[in-house]
Amino acid sequence: MRISVIIPCRNAERTIGQQLAALARQRCDEEWEVIVADNGSTDRSRDIVEQFRNRLPNLRLVEAYQRRSPGFARNVGVAAARGDVLLHCDADDEVGDNWLPAMTRALETHELVACRMDIDKLNPPWLRLVHANPQPDGAQVPLWYPPHLPHAAGATLGVRRALHERIGGFDESIAYLEDADFCIRAQLAGATLVSVPDAVVHYRYRDTALGLYRQGRNYAKYNVRLYKRYRPKGYRDRWRWRVYVERWLQLLLRIPDWRTRTGRCHWFWSFGWQMGYTIGMLKFRSKPPV
Secondary structure, three states: OOEEEEEEEOOOOOOHHHHHHHHHOOOOOOOEEEEEEEOOOOOOHHHHHHOOOOOOOOEEEEEOOOOOOHHHHHHHHHHHOOOOEEEEOOOOOEEOOOHHHHHHHHOOOOOEEEEEEEOOOOOOHHHHOOOOOOOOOOOEOOOOOOOOOOEOOHHHEEEEHHHHHHOOOOOOOOOOOHHHHHHHHHHHOOOOEEEEEEEEEEOOOOOOHHHHHHHHHHHHHHHHHHHHHHOOOOOOOOOOHHHHHHHHHHHHHOHHHHHOHHHHHHHHHHHHHHHHHHHHHHHHOOOOOO
């Protein structure tokens, strides 16, 4: 067994079946397996996974409930996996038909790869206007703070086991952006993040104002943590309190945007981002990156 697909899963009964069905459509000349690492689901996720055993003969469900963290679940999945080629995807997305062979080919010559995202298939038109596609070609643009390295969503990553083990896997203490942290550490260890444009993951956005608020808040909060972790000693912050206050004022001026569904969701994402910066400053005792 050379290829292992790892899926962290927690309460994904609405979407896990769609992802497993997409994996069942993959065509690969080599033997491969799917590891679903259950991160403490209390819904029907596990039952739905069991229903796919006939369609995915090398499907395994492993327990990863000891810590609620996607990084922990991914690490548990990797520990249970038998392959040297590790392909990560998420329980709420859908891999494209050529995803498995394309990612596997890329990892024959590279240590760390990322496929592109499509946001059209799983998201209605109004929701696609809330955010631009963050990863249309493969790896995302470099982070706007040190060490200014490209990164990619965990749902799009492929990595050789040797690299995973060399850097100690995903940081289980990070509740969000563990994928960005993984990419940073891998590149600091000498790997290059390579885009795989002929492989695609159909990415699903949060579709409620509350869900977008929470996501924006958590992303901003943990960007503060990564910024504090990786900025060089003596690095001079460009942060200005005036900018921070202006962003709050801009949110007040944009309250009329609530009249449309798209505007309302975009506003709550931005509000969540500002709240995340505020929480991150207090929790991690660091100015946020700008």
